Amino acid sequence: MNQSNNYLNLMRISDKSIREVLLRADILSVVGSYVHLKPVGRNYVALCPFHKEKTPSFTISPQKQLFHCFGCKAGGTVVDFVMKIENFSFPEAIEHLAKLFGIKLEYEGKPSSEQDEELEKLYEYSLIASRYFTDKLFNSNEGQNALRYLKNRGIHESTIKNFGLGYALSAWDGFVSFVQSNNYDIEFFEKLGLVIRKENGEYYDRFRGRIIFPIYSTSGRVIAFGGRIIIEDDEQPKYLNSPESRIYIKGKTLFGLFQTKDEIRKNQSAILVEGYMDFLSLYQNGIKNVVASAGTALTMDQIFILSRTAPNLYLIFDGDEAGQKAAIRSIELLLQTDVNFKIVALPENEDPDSFIKKYGLDEFRHSIESGKNYIDYIYSLAEKHNALSDSQSKLKVVDSVIEFTARVKDPIRRELLAREVASKFKLTDSSVLQKLDRVVKNYNRIEQRQQELNREVELRNTEKIKYQELSPAERGILKLTCEVEHIYLEPIFANIDETDFVNPLAGEIFKELKNHYLDLPAGEKIDTLLIMNKLESEELKSLFADALTEKYKVSDGWEEVQEITISDNSIEKTLTDYIKNLKDLSLTKKIDDLYQKVATTFDLDEANRILQEVDKLIKERRFYLENFEVKLIH
Ligand SMILES: [Zn+2]
Numbered sequence: 001m002n003q004s005n006n007y008l009n010l011m012r013i014s015d016k017s018i019r020e021v022l023l024r025a026d027i028l029s030v031v032g033s034y035v036h037l038k039p040v041g042r043n044y045v046a047l048c049p050f051h052k053e054k055t056p057s058f059t060i061s062p063q064k065q066l067f068h069c070f071g072c073k074a075g076g077t078v079v080d081f082v083m084k085i086e087n088f089s090f091p092e093a094i095e096h097l098a099k100l101f102g103i104k105l106e107y108e109g110k111p112s113s114e115q116d117e118e119l120e121k122l123y124e125y126s127l128i129a130s131r132y133f134t135d136k137l138f139n140s141n142e143g144q145n146a147l148r149y150l151k152n153r154g155i156h157e158s159t160i161k162n163f164g165l166g167y168a169l170s171a172w173d174g175f176v177s178f179v180q181s182n183n184y185d186i187e188f189f190e191k192l193g194l195v196i197r198k199e200n201g202e203y204y205d206r207f208r209g210r211i212i213f214p215i216y217s218t219s220g221r222v223i224a225f226g227g228r229i230i231i232e233d234d235e236q237p238k239y240l241n242s243p244e245s246r247i248y249i250k251g252k253t254l255f256g257l258f259q260t261k262d263e264i265r266k267n268q269s270a271i272l273v274e275g276y277m278d279f280l281s282l283y284q285n286g287i288k289n290v291v292a293s294a295g296t297a298l299t300m301d302q303i304f305i306l307s308r309t310a311p312n313l314y315l316i317f318d319g320d321e322a323g324q325k326a327a328i329r330s331i332e333l334l335l336q337t338d339v340n341f342k343i344v345a346l347p348e349n350e351d352p353d354s355f356i357k358k359y360g361l362d363e364f365r366h367s368i369e370s371g372k373n374y375i376d377y378i379y380s381l382a383e384k385h386n387a388l389s390d391s392q393s394k395l396k397v398v399d400s401v402i403e404f405t406a407r408v409k410d411p412i413r414r415e416l417l418a419r420e421v422a423s424k425f426k427l428t429d430s431s432v433l434q435k436l437d438r439v440v441k442n443y444n445r446i447e448q449r450q451q452e453l454n455r456e457v458e459l460r461n462t463e464k465i466k467y468q469e470l471s472p473a474e475r476g477i478l479k480l481t482c483e484v485e486h487i488y489l490e491p492i493f494a495n496i497d498e499t500d501f502v503n504p505l506a507g508e509i510f511k512e513l514k515n516h517y518l519d520l521p522a523g524e525k526i527d528t529l530l531i532m533n534k535l536e537s538e539e540l541k542s543l544f545a546d547a548l549t550e551k552y553k554v555s556d557g558w559e560e561v562q563e564i565t566i567s568d569n570s571i572e573k574t575l576t577d578y579i580k581n582l583k584d585l586s587l588t589k590k591i592d593d594l595y596q597k598v599a600t601t602f603d604l605d606e607a608n609r610i611l612q613e614v615d616k617l618i619k620e621r622r623f624y625l626e627n628f629e630v631k632l633i634h
Contacts, residue, residue, distance in 0.1 A: 013094050014106040021105075022529045025097040027065045027078040034085055043549070049085055049308055050074045052338055059549050064482075064528055068542075068549035075545025077532045085308065087252075089119075092219045122247045125188045126214075126222040132178055133166025133212040133225070143167045146211050149230045153277065154357065159284045163213070163259070168227060170209030179203075193243035194225070207240065213276045213294075215248070216258040218305075224248040226255070226276055226294055239275075241295040251299035254306070255279060255292040261309055263288040269312035271368065272298070273352055274326065278316070281353040285361055298330045303337055313341040314371050319348035324381060331374045335407040342371030345380075375401060375417070375424050398425050402432065406439040414440070470547055473581040474506045478547040480578060481513055482528045488571060489517055489526070491630045495579050500586035505543050509535065575630045583628075587621040 028044065031037065035046040037060065048058035051072035058069045068075035074084060082093040098105050137143040137160075146167040150160060168174065176195055179186050186203060189195045195203040210227030217223045224242035232238070244250055256279050257264075264270045267289040273279055279292040289310075293302060298315075306313060315330055317323035327343055334341045344367055346355050356364050372380065382388050382397040401421050408414040415433065422432040470478075481492055493514055498507035512531055520526070528548065535541050594614045601607045 012108055013091055014108045017098070017103070017105045017107075018094055018533065019530070020103055021094050021097050021101070022065075022077060022079065022533060024103060025078045025101050026062075027060060027067060027081065028062045030078050030097070030100070031060055031067060031081055048072060048074070061549055064548055066528070066532065066545050066548055068545040070546075070549075073542045073546065075549070076541040077529055079533070080541060087218050087305075089219075092221075096219070119246060121185075121188050122192060122245065123221050123223070125184065126192060126224070126247070128184065129175070129189065129192070129194055129225070130164055130166065130212075130214045130222045132175065133168060133207075133214075134164055135166075136169055136174070137165060137167035137212075140167070140169065142169055142209075146230055150211065153353070155277075155280055156284055159280055163256075163280065164222070166212035166214070168205065168207035168210045168212055172204045172208065175205045175207070176203045192224075192245050192247075206242075210240065213255070215242070215253060215255055215294075217247070217253070218258050218261065220258045221247075223253070228276065239295075250296045252301045252305065253295075254302055255294040256283070257291050257305070257309075259283075260288055260290055264291070264306075264310045268310050269314065270306050270310050271314045271316060272306070273316050274318065274323070275351065278352040281356060285356055285364075287361075287365075297326060298333060300333055300336075303333060303339060307337060307339045311338075311340055313339050314344055314368055315341060316344045316346065316352055316368075318351050319346045327377065331377070331404055332407060335374065335404055336409065338410075342373060343377040344368055344371040345377065373420075374404060375420055378404075379424055394425070398427070398432075399435075401425075402436050402439055406436055406443055470503055470506055470543065471585065473578055473585060474501055474503055475547045476574075476578040477582055478506060478509060478513075478544070480575060481510075482526050482531075482548060484525070484571060484575070486520070486523050486525060487632060488575060488630075489520075491575060491632075492579070493517055495628075496582060499590075500582055502585065502589060503543075505540055506547070509540060509544050509547075572630045572632065576628065579630065580624050580628055583624040584621060587617050587624070591617050591621070 028037070031046070035049050035058070037044040037046050038056070042061070042063060044060040044062065045056040046058045046060070047053055047056050048069045048071055050058075050069060051074075053071050057071040058067065060067045066075065066077060067081055076084075078097065079090070079093045082088055082096055083090060086093070086096065088096060095105065097103070137146055147160075150165070151157075155165075175189075176186075179189055179195065186195060190197055190203070194206055196206055197203055207225065207227040209231065210229050213226040213228070214222045215224040215226060224245070224247075226242075227240045229236055229238055229240075241250070242248060255276060260270075260283070269289060271282065271287065271290045273282065273290060273292050274294065276292060276294050279290055279294070282288075282290045291306070296302075303313075313334070315327065315334075317327040323345070327345070331343070346352065346367070350358070352364070355367075378397065378401050379388075382394075387393045387397050398421070402418075405414060405417050405421060408417060414436065418432045418436045419429050421427075422429045477492070477496065481489065484492075496510070497514070498511040501507035501510060509531075512534055513526060516526060516531055516534075532541060532544060535544060591614055594610050594617070598607050598610050598614075601610065
């Protein structure tokens with residue numbers, strides 16, 4: 001694992017290497033491996049992988065090597081894309097792309113900020129802990145017992161090694177004394193939750209006498225641990241997990257996804273199980289499109305991460321009551337999304353592991369294929385509990401199925417499901433639809449209230465709102481600045497500065513462009529990718545990508561709109577128009593602001609001074625409107 005070594009040395013990727021990745025990692029081929037691209041004019045469009053949509057607003061410009069979504073506003077370079085879709089950090093994304101395109105990276109110095117340093121330290125210490133646990137599994141007396149236990153449960157040695165399983169000694173200070181004798185900074189292990197501090201300042205081990213399952217991020221770095229006890233004991237929970245930390249958010253992590261995401265993508269479906277052992281058992285039996293929600297009940301974030309990887313999901317639950325409860329909770333979440341899902345209920349007292357051992361792999365595959373939709377699942381559950389025999393309890397069951405169905409957002413899908421409910425429970429369509437309608441209305445009321453509350457919060461945050469839209473002139477100037485030859489840049493920067501933008505973010509981007517221009521050798525064009533890489537916030541990146549990407553309307557066929565086309569002989573004219581337009585807007589606004597200031601000033605001198613200023617701005621505005629023209633001497 002080359003990658004982790006770089007982090008151990010706390011090295012930074014050199015700017016030259018970052019530049020090379022930006023130049024050589026082709027955005028089209030990278031994005032194309034995640035979504036289906038369709039060519040439109042000079043660009044490509046696709047259904048956005050970052051938000052749910054029915055018509056494509058996700059746009060790639062191969063010329064500019066940028067992506068932008070007109071729906072959710074995600075945008076940036078190929079590096080930003082990889083960071084977003086794989087949940088990678090910046091260096092992880094660069095390293096991933098370098099590997100894909102065979103680029104050798106150079107490293108230098110130390111990470112830039114203290115923040116980064118702590119993060120890298122946490123990753124590094126997780127890896128150290130993981131190696132410690134593995135060592136204890138294979139090289140200690142207690143570990144031999146654990147190894148025997150794993151082998152008795154049918155886990156192959158190759159699986160143990162592939163997934164880096166380990167063992168935590170049963171002593172209270174096994175790990176603590178390892179940390180102390182190696183002079184590691186114990187505070188980082190406390191932040192990771194591996195040691196716990198007592199009131200007297202001493203530490204003890206969180207994991208004791210447990211088999212350790214390292215939990216990996218999607219990029220393959222150890223971020224947390226799960227521990228299973230081997231000697232059953234009523235005092236101790238069977239499973240124990242790391243607490244959350246800066247590098248581990250439970251609800252956004254899926255056990256095994258790093259190892260199985262390619263299989264899941266290939267299969268277009270994921271099988272979700274509850275436990276580590278279930279996961280390992282399926283995996284080594286050749287069912288590799290599997291993940292485990294280990295440590296939490298299924299969350300919306302986890303569903304979203306999975307749906308980005310594959311559209312179909314099979315959920316396997318144990319046959320016991322806890323399994324049924326988990327299934328019901330998951331149904332409620334999943335119906336609010338577009339994910340296609342089936343529930344696979346195993347017989348009572350069976351989990352995937354025991355099921356395969358008893359009935360074999362073919363039978364297991366068969367039970368996955370015959371997974372039920374939620375209506376059939378709830379029906380069979382009710383049947384089993386004898387809840388369909390009298391009308392009173394049957395009504396309760398139907399009510400809850402209707403409540404679930406009301407969660408479905410798409411009205412047509414909802415109606416189709418309602419008809420299915422009616423036929424399953426032998427009711428008329430109209431009675432089910434009527435009831436469903438009532439529940440939906442109720443949900444909508446609650447949702448509307450929620451939205452109103454959200455809007456109030458948003459209104460209070462007025463600054464944010466200003467950031468959302470670019471005027472055509474602002475968009476045009478940013479775009480032209482990035483596209484024209486060097487000789488046309490001078491008139492742009494001589495006439496416009498960042499205060500001419502009503503949108504303050506656009507002003508910030510323009511300032512970055514200007515700084516870049518000042519260092520630019522004669523004859524060179526603006527380097528858009530370099531600018532994109534310099535912009536720090538996601539809002540800035542998104543706005544910049546928005547300005548540079550043409551928008552397509554996709555109603556009647558693929559129609560191109562809002563394209564700014566520049567033919568060579570009209571560049572001067574286009575530039576003139578945009579500068580005029582932008583100056584007109586910005587000067588008018590500046591003049592209005594000053595008039596307002598005069599109106600509220602009691603100081604006569606001050607008022608006079610402001611009016612002189614206004615006069616100057618009015619003259620300037622007149623100049624731009626009447627006499628300004630970009631004219632280069634060729
Ligand atoms: Zn989007």
